[in-house]
Amino acid sequence: MTEYGEAAERLMGKALITGDGQMLKDIKMLMDTRDAAREEGRIEGIGALEDMVWQFAYKNDKGQIHTGGLSVLENAFDVLDWDEPHNAPDSMLCDEPGCKQFISCGFPTESGYRRTCGKHYVVAERLKEKGK
Numbered sequence: 001m002t003e004y005g006e007a008a009e010r011l012m013g014k015a016l017i018t019g020d021g022q023m024l025k026d027i028k029m030l031m032d033t034r035d036a037a038r039e040e041g042r043i044e045g046i047g048a049l050e051d052m053v054w055q056f057a058y059k060n061d062k063g064q065i066h067t068g069g070l071s072v073l074e075n076a077f078d079v080l081d082w083d084e085p086h087n088a089p090d091s092m093l094c095d096e097p098g099c100k101q102f103i104s105c106g107f108p109t110e111s112g113y114r115r116t117c118g119k120h121y122v123v124a125e126r127l128k129e130k131g132k
């Protein structure tokens with residue numbers, strides 16, 4: 001959790017103990033505003049940071065990225081408030097059912113455009129060569 005998240009939780013705890021309803025509302029409003037800004041990519045640099053992390057973080061075969069213990073990536077995950085490993089959206093993964101590899105190829109087929117990992121690109125090419 002980020003320092004912001006930890007500070008907000010501490011304040012939330014104090015507000016609950018003291019029963020300060022206005023403080024609770026204020027903290028909730030601050031957290032909601034921050035969450036909305038994150039979702040809309042309005043926090044300066046967050047979108048660019050996410051793009052860099054997706055490009056440079058280590059990828060595994062479970063559809064996740066991780067820091068590999070690199071402190072710069074650990075810091076970026078902290079800023080983004082992402083757990084490690086972080087799950088990739090399905091749109092970044094091979095379209096072969098059950099495959100959790102990241103997309104590395106895109107190619108037209110008779111049934112539509114496919115986006116697959118290298119292994120399933122080769123399989124699809126071999127099937128095409130056999131005329132299947």
Ligand SMILES: [Zn+2]
Pocket residue numbers: 094095096099100101116117118119120
């Ligand atoms: Zn695949």
